[in-house]
Amino acid sequence: MTKATVGEALVAGLKARGVTCVFGIPGVHTVELYRGLAASGIRHVTPRHEQGAGFMADGYARVSGQPGVAFVITGPGLTNTLTPMAQARADSVPMLVVSGVNASPTLGKGHGHLHELPDQHTLAKTVALVSEHVSQPEHLEAALDRAFAPFTAGRPGPAHIQIPLDVAGTAAQDGPACPAPAQPPLDPVQITQAAARLSAAAKVVILAGGGARTADAELQALAERLDAPVVQTVNARGLMHGHPLTVPASPSLQAVRGLIEDADCVLALGTELGPTDYDMYATGSAAAMAGLIRVDICPQQLARRQAALAIQGRTSEAIPALLAALPGTSNQGQGARRAGQARAAAFEEIGPEYRAQVEVLNAMRAAVPNALFAGDSTQPIYAGNLYYDHDRPGGWFNAATGYGALGYGIPAAIGAAIAAPGTPVICIAGDGGAQFSLPEIMAAADENLPVTFVIWNNRGYGEIATSMEAVDVKVVGCDPTPPDFAATARSFGIPFTRVPMEPQAVAEALRAASRSGAPSIVEIEITGPVPGQE
The missing domain is CATH 3.40.50.970 (Thiamin diphosphate (ThDP)-binding fold, Pyr/PP domains)
Structure with a gap:
């Protein structure tokens, strides 16, 4: 039996990790990556430009929750995909771009080979969370593990794997795996502290970001328990549709800023508090946030803005934990009135x-x-x-x-x-x-x-x-x-x-x-x- 090539092993590795669709434009530098694709059962969709491949992978990932995968050629194929990768990084979208690269002996030589870049790997690293160069057949499995790691632990975003032309068609070799890092568990002490702060507050406001979009029912239960208006960033829209506590309006609007600044405790769930949501009019500052409690999967994000309490973890896990730690009865206050006033004023303001x-x-x-x-x-x-x-x-x-x-x-x-x-x-x-x-x-x-x-x-x-x-x-x-x-x-x-x-x-x-x-x-x-x- 003929041993699988590196390209075939790549396709098998993607399928083993749950990939069911690939967006790509075949080229002479990716022929070997396609060798096992037709027989794999993985769907292939052909865009008209590599930028389209990346954006298709982005849309696929946002809706499926699984990484979108793009196959692109060496050089212009990768550079055309850098823009979608940058968008995916900004919005924490899981995306894997697999590219060819020129043959190993030619890299960095500047001899003018087809699609040659001075250093394609370094270029990809400027945008990708992870960029892997498969220099030997036995390195493929570990490269796949490292590329997929951001999709399961930490803040997701784009990853990249490049395989040289002289490696892609060679016989695959077994190599060591690279176990994915585990997501650290929620700190129960912090959850208890957050619940105490929220219980003691009279006017809580919740800021829901894209990290909360898979926790609709849980978010609604938390908002009702706290009698808290819920302000949604762009990537959180659709949560709590039509609910009296929802505020589907930009936190950059003065009406919404006023709601946030009137709160005595702000709970930010899965939002980076970035200026395109919170200061789109470039005033130089976002709304003041009293008693800010942040929940975010990314420790780097938590460190970028001072908070009274910063909790690392998935929003979908933190919300149920907070609900369990809060008193069993819902607050009965003015949350719906506050939310309604903010909605009306925001709609008028636009x-x-x-x-x-x-x-x-x-x-x-x-x-x-x-x-x-x-x-x-x-x-x-x-x-x-x-x-x-x-x-x-x-x-x-x-x-x-x-x-x-x-x-x-x-x-x-x-x-x-x-x-x-x-x-x-x-x-x-x-x-x-x-x-x-x-x-x-x-x-x-x-x-x-x-x-x-x-x-x-x-x-x-x-x-x-x-x-x-x-x-x-x-x-x-x-x-x-x-x-x-x-x-x-x-x-x-x-x-x-x-x-x-x-x-x-x-x-x-x-x-x-x-x-x-x-x-x-x-x-x-x-x-x-x-x-x-x-």
Whole structure:
């Protein structure tokens, strides 16, 4: 029997670790990595650009909870994937990028080999939590173990493995494994201390971040026990949908800052307290947080901001522990009133234009309940990030916070659809951002995925043009001509609908599109003057 190659052993190792889908574009430098893929049962999805592969892996990971995996070639394949890796790192998304690299004897020589970089491994290390170079066949198993370690212990993010051309096709060799580090248990003394502080407080506010998105029921029970309003960051939207204690609004808004600063104890769950959520208007500081108790899986994050009590651990484990340590009866105070006042003031604060866009989002949610909404940096996403209550935990995510990469929405929606078969997915992208990754829609057509690509067409970079005008800068470069999206849809072989920015019209178009269970494009045409072109 022929011994498996390193490439075949790689595929077997991925399958053994639960990988069921790989996003990748085959190339001459990854042929050996594909040798065992067809027979493995692992699904392969072909994007149109390596950046698309990375963003698809990101969307897949956010929805499935499992690492998204991308196969890319040496050199440009990896550099094209660095942007998705950076977005994944900013948002704690588990992603594994497997790349080739030039043959071992050529590395660092600068001889001009195809796809050569001065030091690809070091380049990947600048973004990846872990970057492994498999210099010998027997090193593969340990490299896989180390690459997967951040997905099970600590704060997740992107990992990278590179395999030289002269190693990938050689016979696999057994080598030592590298056991994954164990997640340290919660400190029971800290849990008791936190429960005592929370019990003694009269006005608790909970800040829920992306680390809490898998603990919806537990979070609701804790909030009700403490009679505490729950402020959600962008990556926590969908938690406690419609609940009287929920505040689905940005903590950067003055109304929400006021709620936080009025608290006598703030409990932050799985949030890094970063400025794109807590200081998006660049005031230089977030809201003051009295008696701050932080729960986070990452000790480095806990060390970056002083807190009265910092608890390392998973939010999904800490919340039940806190509930068990708290008194058995719920507080009966003014939590719902405080939350309601903050919601009303926040919605008023975002202004009439954004309120109109939120009404469109609400109509979309009502038209396609329990859908996944993946977005790009575009006006309705900015509006929703400021104020929007989604109806599915983990069902609202976009690249308009954290690293802020354009071109994210379309491929991320494709990855999300693959992670949740049969679930309707709504992608919201602007006409400008959509042009970063428009060809990826063809991958949705190939896979016949139930994704409705909603294009917010204001004929340019409207948000940037408005920002330039606001500081008296002459608007330049914000009017790239959009394509004919109807003709584009025809070229993809998928349905197309154009509607005005009117909630009922948008809802009807989305209902019709979602019933088909296949990809389609809905263009929302924004009429009126374009900023900078009046």
